[in-house]
Amino acid sequence: MATLAERHNVRIRGEGNSVVVFAHGFGCDQLVWKDVAPAFEGDHRVLLFDLAGLGRADPELYDRQRHSTLDGYALDLIALLDSMGLSQVHLVAHSVSTMIAALAAIRRPDLFASIVMIGPSACYLNDDGYRGGFEREMLDQLIDLLEANFVDWARVFAPIVIGNPDRPKFTDDFVETLCRADPQFATPFARVTFFSDCREDMPKVGVPVTILQCQEDPVAPEPAIAFVHETIPGSRLVRLEATGHCPHITHPEETAETVRRALTDVAPAAGT
Numbered sequence: 001m002a003t004l005a006e007r008h009n010v011r012i013r014g015e016g017n018s019v020v021v022f023a024h025g026f027g028c029d030q031l032v033w034k035d036v037a038p039a040f041e042g043d044h045r046v047l048l049f050d051l052a053g054l055g056r057a058d059p060e061l062y063d064r065q066r067h068s069t070l071d072g073y074a075l076d077l078i079a080l081l082d083s084m085g086l087s088q089v090h091l092v093a094h095s096v097s098t099m100i101a102a103l104a105a106i107r108r109p110d111l112f113a114s115i116v117m118i119g120p121s122a123c124y125l126n127d128d129g130y131r132g133g134f135e136r137e138m139l140d141q142l143i144d145l146l147e148a149n150f151v152d153w154a155r156v157f158a159p160i161v162i163g164n165p166d167r168p169k170f171t172d173d174f175v176e177t178l179c180r181a182d183p184q185f186a187t188p189f190a191r192v193t194f195f196s197d198c199r200e201d202m203p204k205v206g207v208p209v210t211i212l213q214c215q216e217d218p219v220a221p222e223p224a225i226a227f228v229h230e231t232i233p234g235s236r237l238v239r240l241e242a243t244g245h246c247p248h249i250t251h252p253e254e255t256a257e258t259v260r261r262a263l264t265d266v267a268p269a270a271g272t
Contacts, residue, residue, distance in 0.1 A: 004083040007058035008049040008076075014041030018113070019086055020263070021047045023077070025095030025119075025246075026193045027157075027178045027186055029055025032094075035252035039260070047089070051097070052076055053185030062185050070096070070196050074103035081111050088113040090263050094248060095119050095219065096193040099201075102232075106204045114208040114266040116259050119245050120228045121220040123197040130199075131223040139194045146187055154178035160218055163244025170250050202231035209235040210262035212247065212255070219245040238262070 011030065020040050022033045030048035037046050050057040052067055066072035077100060081089065090113050093101040098120035105112045124132045124139065146153040158174040159165065178186075209232050213225045229237045238258055242251035 002058065004080055005049075007061050008052075008080055009056040009058075010080070010084075011048045012045055013037075013048075014044050014046040016042075016044040018044050018263075019047055019089040020044045021049070021081075021089050021091045023049070023091060023093040023097035023101060024051065024054070025097055026189060027054070027154075027181050028094075029177070029180065031055070032177065032246070032249060036248045036256045036259070039256040044090075044263075047086075049080065051100075053189060054181055059182070059185075064188065067189070068192065070099055070192060070198065071103055073097075073100045074107065077101070077104045078108050078111065087111050090114050090116070090266075092116045092259055093118065093120075095121075095245065096196075098228075099196065099198045102198065102201060102205050102209075105207045106201060109206050112207045114210070114263065115205075116210045116212065116262050117228070118212045118247065118255070119214060119217055119220040119225070120211060121224040122199045122202055122228055122231075123224070124194050124219070125197070130227065131221060133219060133221045133224055134194070143187070143190055143194070146183070146190055150183045150186070151179060161245045162250065163216055163218065164250050167250065170246075174246070174249065199227065199231070202228060203233065205232045205235075208266045210265070211235055211237045212258055212262075213237060213239050214242045214244055214247050215240070216243045217245045236262075236265075 022037055024032050029050050040046050053062040087110055091101050098117035101115050124134045126132050154175045159171045162171045162174050164170055211229050229235050240247055242254055244250055247255045
């Protein structure tokens with residue numbers, strides 16, 4: 001019988017006492033970290049995995065009821081770390097995985113030495129007195145397009161997420177990444193991602209958090225990131241030179257350097 005690590009397509013590389021876990025965002029897989037993760041292998045153990053329903057994760061991991069909320073993915077992360085006997089890991093999370101990380105840390109703070117959140121948003125929908133970046137109608141249209149034609153949706157969504165219109169190769173590559181996703185899993189995960197509201201959970205996060213904010217991020221605009229920063233106790237905000245929503249893809253060197261500084265700013269901890 002396959003282990004939980006095998007079912008999540010876990011890959012571990014590197015050396016060191018501390019463990020750095022990289023968690024990818026919506027529609028992606030662990031390959032999006034290919035230009036960032038190797039920078040940590042010289043002095044950390046680096047753990048890459050695929051979320052349920054994405055990448056090369058076992059399709060049977062996905063449960064429509066369990067994964068109808070972000071809590072299901074948070075429970076997956078907790079179960080994965082427990083199954084591998086890991087604790088006090090440093091978690092680097094992007095986009096929706098930042099909220100998965102937050103929910104997991106609320107339940108099990110002992111598992112996390114620190115969290116680095118790249119482009120976090122606690123709620124993508126605009127609300128009274130809150131700017132998440134999207135109106136309901138726009139998100140409904142994106143979901144409708146996803147359901148009608150997955151490839152067309154990828155071609156619309158990729159340039160929104162990547163930005164950097166002067167560097168079209170990144171958008172083209174991200175379209176290919178999105179098209180690797182299985183629509184039967186990606187469609188419900190899109191609904192969970194874009195219609196979740198974790199704003200009330202942010203004050204409950206009790207582990208050290210560093211937030212990385214890109215310029216001109218259309219998915220996690222400045223007010224949304226400011227909300228996360230202001231409501232997570234003791235969180236630190238670092239503004240990147242990178243633009244768009246995926247600095248680990250478009251600006252990997254700056255991302256790796258900034259993550260490394262964030263890790264050195266917290267007390268060293270060993271993954272056991």
